[in-house]
Amino acid sequence: MSALSSGQTKGALLRASKLVRPDPGSAEWVGTAGVVVLLVLAWMRVTIPPTVQILQNGRPTFNSAVESMPLAGRILGDVTTAAFIGLALLLTAYGLRHRRPDRLWALLVVLAPLAAIHLAGLLNGQPPGPVSLALPIAVVAIWVLRPGAQALATIGVLGAATAVVAMLLAAGWPDLGLLTGADAGNKDWAIGGLLAGPYAHSNVLGIILTLSLPFAFGIRHTASRRVTLTLILVALLWTGSRTSQLAAIIVLLTWGLLRWRTGGQADRPDRGRGRQLSLLIGTPLVVALGLTIFSPLLTTDPAGFTNRGRTWRALLSRWAERPLTGHGPEYFERQPDLAAALGGRYTHGHNVLVHLLTVGGLLAVVLFAVLLCQVWRRSVLLAGAGSPGPALFLIALLWVSWLEASHLSVTLAGYLTWLPLALIARAGLPSPAPDRTIGSEDQDVP
Numbered sequence: 001m002s003a004l005s006s007g008q009t010k011g012a013l014l015r016a017s018k019l020v021r022p023d024p025g026s027a028e029w030v031g032t033a034g035v036v037v038l039l040v041l042a043w044m045r046v047t048i049p050p051t052v053q054i055l056q057n058g059r060p061t062f063n064s065a066v067e068s069m070p071l072a073g074r075i076l077g078d079v080t081t082a083a084f085i086g087l088a089l090l091l092t093a094y095g096l097r098h099r100r101p102d103r104l105w106a107l108l109v110v111l112a113p114l115a116a117i118h119l120a121g122l123l124n125g126q127p128p129g130p131v132s133l134a135l136p137i138a139v140v141a142i143w144v145l146r147p148g149a150q151a152l153a154t155i156g157v158l159g160a161a162t163a164v165v166a167m168l169l170a171a172g173w174p175d176l177g178l179l180t181g182a183d184a185g186n187k188d189w190a191i192g193g194l195l196a197g198p199y200a201h202s203n204v205l206g207i208i209l210t211l212s213l214p215f216a217f218g219i220r221h222t223a224s225r226r227v228t229l230t231l232i233l234v235a236l237l238w239t240g241s242r243t244s245q246l247a248a249i250i251v252l253l254t255w256g257l258l259r260w261r262t263g264g265q266a267d268r269p270d271r272g273r274g275r276q277l278s279l280l281i282g283t284p285l286v287v288a289l290g291l292t293i294f295s296p297l298l299t300t301d302p303a304g305f306t307n308r309g310r311t312w313r314a315l316l317s318r319w320a321e322r323p324l325t326g327h328g329p330e331y332f333e334r335q336p337d338l339a340a341a342l343g344g345r346y347t348h349g350h351n352v353l354v355h356l357l358t359v360g361g362l363l364a365v366v367l368f369a370v371l372l373c374q375v376w377r378r379s380v381l382l383a384g385a386g387s388p389g390p391a392l393f394l395i396a397l398l399w400v401s402w403l404e405a406s407h408l409s410v411t412l413a414g415y416l417t418w419l420p421l422a423l424i425a426r427a428g429l430p431s432p433a434p435d436r437t438i439g440s441e442d443q444d445v446p
Contacts, residue, residue, distance in 0.1 A: 159212020166197025206241025
């Protein structure tokens with residue numbers, strides 16, 4: 001009788017301990033689901049308010065100084081941001097309760113560029129508000145939760161959702177969803193105009209689609225993957241965004257080469273291919289880096305690169321006033337005379353190097369370069385394990401960043417840059433072993 005009671009007591013204690021401390025599988029599921037919801041909330045934040053704006057007030061004039069966001073759009077945006085921050089805090093607390101944090105040095109590498117930009121803001125009288133906490137808290141949540149690969153695939157699905165929203169808007173309200181006339185510039189070949197969806201310009205939609213494209217390859221269900229890729233590519237072609245289209249072409253070519261090199265095997269790692277994979281991934285990255293660095297530094301014609309030469313020269317001259325820390329993330333909004341110097345009311349530098357130098361100085365550039373090196377190293381390992389999406393994303397990011405930089409915002413508008421970088425830096429390699437010890441999934445990565 002006493003033995004039976006002892007056994008029952010041990011069983012009850014075991015069940016109770018599982019309720020208090022879930023097993024690793026449960027924690028991983030919660031972490032992945034939580035990060036997926038965070039990504040959805042970020043997507044809603046950048047999609048719903050402009051959709052409300054365009055449906056209620058019509059398409060705003062590009063580069064207009066007049067604020068046309070209706071009250072409903074502002075409220076929905078604030079509520080979504082608050083939900084994002086609240087969930088990120090809850091997920092961080094959950095992760096710290098059930099997971100032992102590891103590789104904290106790599107977490108600091110991810111957070112450092114954001115911190116440098118916000119430091120520049122403080123030095124320039126731009127104290128960070130609650131919204132500026134969204135991305136750093138989400139990065140910490142990703143780090144302690146260690147979400148599975150489904151989180152990355154979600155970005156591809158959201159890219160397809162973006163394409164659907166844009167094309168439905170163009171089909172139902174062409175005057176709202178398409179850019180025509182002078183707004184379309186010299187790209188009047190597009191059907192009815194350039195696809196812009198709810199966003200201010202077709203280039204913005206093009207960037208979103210291109211940065212989402214690499215993760216569509218991670219969708220496991222074949223039919224879903226093909227539909228997602230088709231939607232993204234068709235919408236991207238319709239945008240007429242040449243920078244984004246070029247980036248997508250490089251991504252597709254690299255994917256084809258990687259698939260040829262790995263034989264389409266995605267079920268087991270093969271570290272022996274590391275050098276060749278590094279070459280396949282590194283070549284387009286080096287070319288993109290060269291274009292990113294030397295184009296703004298060597299361009300002297302103000303009309304060069306569709307008038308970007310004027311923007312680059314003006315911003316580089318102003319960066320020279322504060323070379324180490326730059327002018328802070330709100331510099332573009334706080335300088336009313338900047339529009340005349342740039343040739344338009346822009347909120348970014350149309351180049352990742354120029355933009356980071358302007359808002360965060362050399363400090364932000366160096367720290368961002370360190371982050372890219374870490375992500376590149378991780379991407380090569382993941383590509384060798386049959387997961388090309390991270391490497392393809394890094395290629396897409398750098399090729400888009402050659403002539404654009406709106407995706408580098410430190411608010412939720414920049415989630416398609418900072419959150420994927422954090423997810424890739426955090427990602428563990430697939431292991432053939434069925435059992436994993438908590439905190440050990442990265443031990444096979446030197």
